[in-house]
Amino acid sequence: MKRSLLLGAACCALAAPAFAQDVQTAAVEDDLSANEIVITATRRAETVQDVPIAVTAISGDLINNAGVTDIRGFEQLSSSLEVFTGQSAATGTSLSIRGIGTAGDNPGFEPAVGVFIDGVYRARAGLALAELPPIDRVEVMRGPQGTLFGRNTSAGALSIITEGPSFDLGGYAEVSYGNYDAISLKGGITGGLTDTVALRLDGIYRERDGYIRDVNSDRRFNNLDRYTLRGQALVEKEDLKIRFIADYSKTDEQCCGAVNVVEGPTAPAIQLGASLAGVTGIYTGKPSERRTAATPGRSYDEAVEEWGVSAEVTYDFEAVTLTSITAWRNWDVRRNQDIDFSGLDRAYREGYKPGLRDFTQEIRLQGSALGDRLDWLVGGFYLNEKLTLTDRVRFGTQANFYSDALFAPSGFELFDTFGPAVPEFGQVLMALDPTLAAAAAGDPALFALLNSPLPGGSEGDGQINDRYRVKTEALALFTHNVFEITDDLKLTLGLRWNHEKKTINANLNAVSPTCDFYLDPSTAILTGALAAMAPDAILLTCNPTTNPEFNGLYHGSRSENEFTGTAKLAYAVTPDFMLYGGYDRGYKSGGYNLDRGGFDSVILGGDGGQIEDLEFDSEKVDSWEVGFKSQWGRAFTLNVAAFYQDFSNYQQLVFSGNSFVTMNVEKTVSKGVEAESTIRPARDLTFQLGYSLVDAKIKDGSNLVGTPLEFEAGKQIALIPRHTITGAATWTPPLSDTLNALVHADFRFQSEQVTSSQSRGIADNEGFAVVNARIGVASADDKWRLELFVENLFDKYYHIGTFAVPEQPGTIAAYPALPRFYGVSARIGF
Numbered sequence: 001m002k003r004s005l006l007l008g009a010a011c012c013a014l015a016a017p018a019f020a021q022d023v024q025t026a027a028v029e030d031d032l033s034a035n036e037i038v039i040t041a042t043r044r045a046e047t048v049q050d051v052p053i054a055v056t057a058i059s060g061d062l063i064n065n066a067g068v069t070d071i072r073g074f075e076q077l078s079s080s081l082e083v084f085t086g087q088s089a090a091t092g093t094s095l096s097i098r099g100i101g102t103a104g105d106n107p108g109f110e111p112a113v114g115v116f117i118d119g120v121y122r123a124r125a126g127l128a129l130a131e132l133p134p135i136d137r138v139e140v141m142r143g144p145q146g147t148l149f150g151r152n153t154s155a156g157a158l159s160i161i162t163e164g165p166s167f168d169l170g171g172y173a174e175v176s177y178g179n180y181d182a183i184s185l186k187g188g189i190t191g192g193l194t195d196t197v198a199l200r201l202d203g204i205y206r207e208r209d210g211y212i213r214d215v216n217s218d219r220r221f222n223n224l225d226r227y228t229l230r231g232q233a234l235v236e237k238e239d240l241k242i243r244f245i246a247d248y249s250k251t252d253e254q255c256c257g258a259v260n261v262v263e264g265p266t267a268p269a270i271q272l273g274a275s276l277a278g279v280t281g282i283y284t285g286k287p288s289e290r291r292t293a294a295t296p297g298r299s300y301d302e303a304v305e306e307w308g309v310s311a312e313v314t315y316d317f318e319a320v321t322l323t324s325i326t327a328w329r330n331w332d333v334r335r336n337q338d339i340d341f342s343g344l345d346r347a348y349r350e351g352y353k354p355g356l357r358d359f360t361q362e363i364r365l366q367g368s369a370l371g372d373r374l375d376w377l378v379g380g381f382y383l384n385e386k387l388t389l390t391d392r393v394r395f396g397t398q399a400n401f402y403s404d405a406l407f408a409p410s411g412f413e414l415f416d417t418f419g420p421a422v423p424e425f426g427q428v429l430m431a432l433d434p435t436l437a438a439a440a441a442g443d444p445a446l447f448a449l450l451n452s453p454l455p456g457g458s459e460g461d462g463q464i465n466d467r468y469r470v471k472t473e474a475l476a477l478f479t480h481n482v483f484e485i486t487d488d489l490k491l492t493l494g495l496r497w498n499h500e501k502k503t504i505n506a507n508l509n510a511v512s513p514t515c516d517f518y519l520d521p522s523t524a525i526l527t528g529a530l531a532a533m534a535p536d537a538i539l540l541t542c543n544p545t546t547n548p549e550f551n552g553l554y555h556g557s558r559s560e561n562e563f564t565g566t567a568k569l570a571y572a573v574t575p576d577f578m579l580y581g582g583y584d585r586g587y588k589s590g591g592y593n594l595d596r597g598g599f600d601s602v603i604l605g606g607d608g609g610q611i612e613d614l615e616f617d618s619e620k621v622d623s624w625e626v627g628f629k630s631q632w633g634r635a636f637t638l639n640v641a642a643f644y645q646d647f648s649n650y651q652q653l654v655f656s657g658n659s660f661v662t663m664n665v666e667k668t669v670s671k672g673v674e675a676e677s678t679i680r681p682a683r684d685l686t687f688q689l690g691y692s693l694v695d696a697k698i699k700d701g702s703n704l705v706g707t708p709l710e711f712e713a714g715k716q717i718a719l720i721p722r723h724t725i726t727g728a729a730t731w732t733p734p735l736s737d738t739l740n741a742l743v744h745a746d747f748r749f750q751s752e753q754v755t756s757s758q759s760r761g762i763a764d765n766e767g768f769a770v771v772n773a774r775i776g777v778a779s780a781d782d783k784w785r786l787e788l789f790v791e792n793l794f795d796k797y798y799h800i801g802t803f804a805v806p807e808q809p810g811t812i813a814a815y816p817a818l819p820r821f822y823g824v825s826a827r828i829g830f
Contacts (some may be wrong), residue, residue, distance in 0.1 A: 001545045039139050043377060049629050052570035052580035054641040058091040063135050065730055065774055067789055070132055074749045078140045079690035079724040080674055084801055085372040089255045090333045092303045093125045097142050097156035099670045099696025099720040107354040107389055108594040109653050113200040114153035117160045119531050120310050120327040121150040121356050123385060123830050130306060131204040131228040131251035132419055134163040140430045143643060144586025144623050146564030147494035150381060154621050156588035165200035165234040167192035171830055177824020182208035200232040211819050212257035214294045216222045216279040219299050221257030227708035241314040248307040256815060257343050261763045264810025267404035273398045274343035275424040288797035290816050296346045298338035306331045308379055322368040329358040341805050353390040373484040383474040389594050393545050394462035403541050420699030426450030429529050449526060455513035466510045468594045474500045484768045488572040488796040506554040510594055515542040518603045519549055522551050536737045540807060556611035560589045560618055590618040593662040637678045645670040654708040655804055663707060666742035667699035674724040684733050690726040717756045721750035744774040758804035759812045766796045785827045795820040
């Protein structure tokens with residue numbers, strides 16, 4: 001094709017994505033439409049229009065105009081991508097493509113959308129949440145990427161390519177200020193140290209007040225306080241390129257507050273306990289007010305420290321190009337949480353500490369054969385990961401009071417909170433059962449038991465230390481080959497062998513006198529009677545998350561071998577119209593749910609703690625896709641894809657009412673249509689549009705009886721809208737010979753959305769749109785810029801996600817959308 005010829009001379013050795021920006025001269029960029037951005041989704045430098053896969057390419061300019069600062073902002077620019085942040089930005093962020101992702105705040109759950117920054121795999125979405133440095137482009141690869149891109153890409157991959165060092169001296173400084181006292185400082189410098197060595201240094205600092213207010217104090221939640229430093233070195237010789245990157249990021253914030261949406265029947269007990277402490281239990285105003293009631297002294301502190309180093313080496317032999325990417329990543333989180341989401345001091349999390357140590361190595365060899373009709377690639381990938389987690393869920397000062405306040409209206413109490421005014425449960429039992437009363441009269445020990453309160457926990461009881469250690473070793477060998485059957489017909493064949501082994505060790509230690517009481521054989525008569533009369537009382541006073549029945553040492557391991565791959569045909573009907581279709585096989589490894597709440601308690605009829613209770617199987621997907629890519633000159637492109645994805649053992653982390661449990665859903669199908677178009681009627685005016693129709697459901701007939709998803713079959717998966725439309729318009733008219741204007745707006749509309757399977761039909765989002773805008777002026781040589789910006793222009797409120805509040809049946813809380821942010825920014829460069 002003519003576009004391939006245009007780029008061919010500059011792309012002779014581009015197996016490595018990190019250097020793709022080097023081949024794009026300013027003149028070429030001016031003449032190319034937005035869908036002709038050079039990408040490396042197939043580990044080859046090609047334009048979006050030339051690759052037979054569904055991929056969205058987002059340029060660095062568009063990212064800047066949209067005000068994207070971390071990966072969560074990319075969903076505004078890609079209709080098939082969804083990004084969710086739950087109870088933690090660091091550990092509760094998940095990505096979804098075409099309706100498929102992995103949700104849940106549990107580091108044992110790995111993502112279905114792989115994230116890669118400059119070719120380096122980030123093992124969890126939270127590892128990519130640091131402030132983004134200057135970006136060259138982002139590639140959103142939709143559908144399984146089971147051949148070329150690392151591991152765990154059963155839903156897709158997000159590849160972020162940053163700007164590298166330049167041999168020309170240059171630099172920039174940018175400052176912005178906005179409402180909520182938002183301050184952002186950015187700066188960088190690059191240049192050649194010698195004829196063969198160039199350096200680059202970038203730094204970013206951001207802070208902003210929180211937008212969720214605590215009605216019980218002057219605190220604000222969901223603030224920003226973070227910085228990033230990033231240094232690079234580029235070595236270029238005739239046949240050799242080496243790119244070194246070292247980065248360090250740190251955050252210290254209050255995240256993530258939730259607002260009340262629906263009050264359940266337990267709300268009066270919450271309000272009563274909080275009022276006795278002189279605070280509000282549940283704020284009953286509108287969620288859009290973004291106000292919450294938190295327990296004084298319980299925090300939402302979240303601190304993240306992350307650093308890493310990588311080296312990408314590309315050596316061009318005469319007939320073969322060698323690429324090696326070696327990386328080490330270190331990630332540590334410390335966070336606290338008021339986990340009853342109320343002013344009542346029922347329970348809290350203190351010192352939740354996940355950590356990851358990742359070493360990755362990828363090697364690729366690429367060349368051509370058969371008179372350049374075969375473009376072949378072979379490679380290998382290795383991951384060594386050490387995951388650690390310390391969890392501490394503990395009782396607050398009003399844990400016993402809350403249980404008694406719930407049951408006092410029924411005429412009894414469990415912990416003697418209300419004294420003689422309310423009889424003990426055993427006393428009520430004797431009054432209802434004359435036979436038991438007669439037996440107690442002749443048995444002093446039984447009489448004392450029935451007239452005594454249950455032993456309650458003290459503040460700080462619960463998980464003293466639950467420690468998990470998971471070691472993962474993953475190895476893969478892969479090949480990806482493109483064969484020109486004719487000048488217009490190409491066949492792509494790829495195959496990947498995946499081997500993975502996980503080893504888990506756990507040391508669990510919790511204290512709960514109430515659970516110990518239930519486990520004592522000598523108290524079985526009272527425990528059985530309580531279970532018969534008030535079964536909810538057992539779970540309420542002995543939550544599996546803090547049950548010492550599961551204390552002890554655990555060990556387990558699992559090993560997997562799986563083949564994945566791709567087969568595609570692409571036919572160039574004309575130089576500007578390509579038809580393609582094919583099949584992909586994807587895979588995501590199994591693992592362990594790092595939460596003692598997944599064990600089976602003997603108190604509830606289970607068989608006790610077994611490491612197998614925490615284990616979940618790998619998921620697999622068979623995906624079919626057909627589509628076309630078209631272009632009419634430089635003014636208009638239209639790309640359309642239709643897909644059908646059949647998942648087996650789709651991994652789910654679901655809330656059972658008291659704790660999170662892992663599930664493999666037998667059959668889940670995601671199908672739909674996607675369309676993207678770029679319209680450029682004039683050199684300085686560009687429109688970009690995207691649309692996705694996603695039908696993602698658990699198939700009817702899946703065995704879900706007795707699970708939290710029992711009634712979810714045949715319904716759209718929670719958090720996934722059926723229809724999504726994105727759009728961006730950028731106009732840069734010259735105001736004079738030395739001055740240009742910038743007018744930019746982007747939007748994302750999505751149809752009705754179920755925000756949680758627990759709140760289906762109760763707290764759904766109606767269809768809504770979020771609009772961002774930017775207006776400014778810049779020098780014609782782009783040496784300086786001054787801009788006004790606004791995010792969420794119309795201050796649209798919606799729920800990012802909702803959840804059933806633990807131990808408060810019927811109460812629904814939500815993570816609220818960001819409010820309207822606005823401000824001014826100025827940038828100078830040289």
